Amino acid sequence: MPTLGQLIDRNADRFGDQDAYVELDRRRSWRELGQRTDALAHALRSLDVRKGDRVGVILPDCIEVAETIGACAKAGAIRVGLNYRLAPREIGALIDDAGLDVLIVQDTKVAIAQKALTFSKRQPVLVGVGAQHALERDYETLIAAASDRGAFTHTPHEQLMICYTTGSTGLPKGAIYPHALMIESMGVIALTEGAGPDDVWLHAMPASGVPIIHLLRNMFHGTKCAIVGEWDAETALKLIDREQATICVLVPTMLNDLLSSGLITQYNCSSIRQLGYGSAPIPPATVCDALKAFGCKFLQMFGTTELMGMGMMLTATDHERALKDGHNCLESAGRALYYVDVRVVDEQGNDVPNGEAGELLIHSPYVIPGYWNQAVEYSETVRDGWLYTGDIAVIDAEGYVHLKDRAKFRIKSGGYNVFPVEVENCLAEHDAVDEVSVFGLPDPKWGDRIHAVVTLNSETVVSSAELREYCRGKIANFKIPKDIEIWDALPKGPTGKIQKREIIEICGRDDQSGAA
Structure with a gap:
């Protein structure tokens, strides 16, 4: 199985002038990607990064995400994605946990990184991406300075990256991704889902963690990946239309957002086959x-x-x-x-x-x-x-x-086990409901009291009582939520997942204050 760096170089040779990555306002060809990952690998060496050293990135989804992991793969460094949506204290803990030597940061995220470093014992070298970062070391300057050094001799290494979990219980854990196994897994997934040489991948999943596998899906066929960036339904639809995207993966909240946007018919989405x-x-x-x-x-x-x-x-x-x-x-x-x-x-x-x-x-x-x-x-x-x-x-x-x-979210109410997902599916069938989260709150009588929080589709009005009545006859009476709250929005995590634990904490505090 070729390494990630070898895949990039192969595509640069075979598909040099074809697009590798595009955004709404930028493009990068395979030849450019090959040259820039070589130059960035040389630049990392100049920053004393050696085999096995950890290089962190705090970037929104962008072309530089692909460039940084490609350069790390060539240099033998271990790439570590840090999610800027985490609290600075959490990011600081992960900087220490990974033992970062270099941290590459988007200009709009520099303040987050600098705040995180106040909670960190390590002080990695900071490299700024973009025109507004004001850091001593600039990403493009480093690449330009090393651009005449030619091809980089790849450093064989076992570990490609550390991928932190979303941290639903305590601080995130750093999953170790071996180089060969990750490339093989990516290839198997591409084969299983039927991605081919004529596909244009639309990338929408946040690539700070495991979704980077999606961002790299185009490596096997030397095809194009269109990057949405910070999620926006209209940006996604514009890219589908302009780039004739054929395949993508979304989280449920993104799919809901597209459906509720009212914009799908305004763009040509006929290219999407899957x-x-x-x-x-x-x-x-x-x-x-x-x-x-x-x-x-x-x-x-x-x-x-x-x-x-x-x-x-x-x-x-x-x-x-x-x-x-x-x-x-x-x-x-x-x-x-x-x-x-x-x-x-x-x-x-x-x-x-x-x-x-x-x-x-x-x-x-x-x-x-x-x-x-x-x-x-x-x-x-x-x-x-x-x-x-x-x-x-x-x-x-x-x-x-x-x-x-x-x-951990199984509800035990009145001696019965209730699984939230079946109640959530029932509520989600109501035309007015957009998103829903169901869970248990402590109750002296029932053990757990079934509680729901929903958001509504725009321009719809429905009461909590009407939603409870809607459930009657569709699920057992003991599964119907005792209370249903209607919120403007549900908190989301870095991959777009609804943060049930955070909702439980909010409702739990309100419950306790109400009881007091």
Whole structure:
């Protein structure tokens, strides 16, 4: 399997003048990408970066994200993506955890980086990207100074990057991505989803973490990747229209945003042949709306940071089956891919029969080999090669894996187990509901009291009582939320996931203050 640097150089030789990456106002050809990653690798050497040293980046999605990982791959450095949406104290902790030697920062994020360094023991060399950073070292100046040094002799190395989890419990953990395994995983995913040499990839997922795999999908065929940047529905539609994008992956909130924007018919989206969605559960009703709006094939992808990509998929055929025959597979996360094994076990680790709920375990050749500096946490997450996902799931007779919820979000109300996702799916079917989050709050009578927070589609009015009544007859009465709050927006994480833990904390504080 070629290295990432070799893929870049091969494409520079074969497809030199063709676009590698485009944004709304910039383009970079494969030849330019090859030359600039060589020059940046030379520049990293001049900053005393050696094999195994860690280079951090704080960048919104942009062409430089691809350039920096390409240069690190050539120089043998370990690339570390830091999400600027984290609090400065959290970023500072990750700078220390990774042991960064260099930190490349977008000019609009310099203040965040400098604040983060006040919480960090390490003081990495800062390199500014953009015209307004005012740092001593400038990204373009470093590249220009090294541009006459020619091709960079690649440094073989095992670890390509550290990918931090989203940190839903405590600080994020640094998943170690080996170079060869990550490239192989990327290739297998591209093969599985059917990406080909004529595809134009639309990149919308935040690439500070594992979604960088999407940003690099074009490496195998030397094709074009159009980068949306900070998510904006109209920017995405403009790029689809202008660049004739054919394939992309979105998180549910992005798909919802496109559907509610009212802009889809104003742009030519006929080039899109396949839309993938993943990263969080999505109500079947939303999938049906998206199928009607775009008229293309749909895939659902299930993966985690620890899998270096995907583990399960709902294929286009599955979607057609659900729409034509009313099959319930859209309520699942799909079936295990051909190289993946799945199990569902009880609290003692024993396999449970199909149809019974338990914790989902996944075995794949692409399970990460460890967490950076966290051997104990890794040994608790991966045991005997099996990834303990923390998801409660049921496998049906056809092998579809139905995710009931995260184990930590399971509600125990009045002696019954209630999985939030089934209540969320019910509420999401109401025409007025845009997004929904369901969870349990402590209750002296019920143990957990089922609580919901929703946002509404624009120009719709519905009351909490009407939403509760809507649920009646669709789900068991004991599953109907005792209270439904209507918010203007739900908090989102770095990959667009709804931050249920944050919502619970807010509602929990309000609950306690109300009781007082």
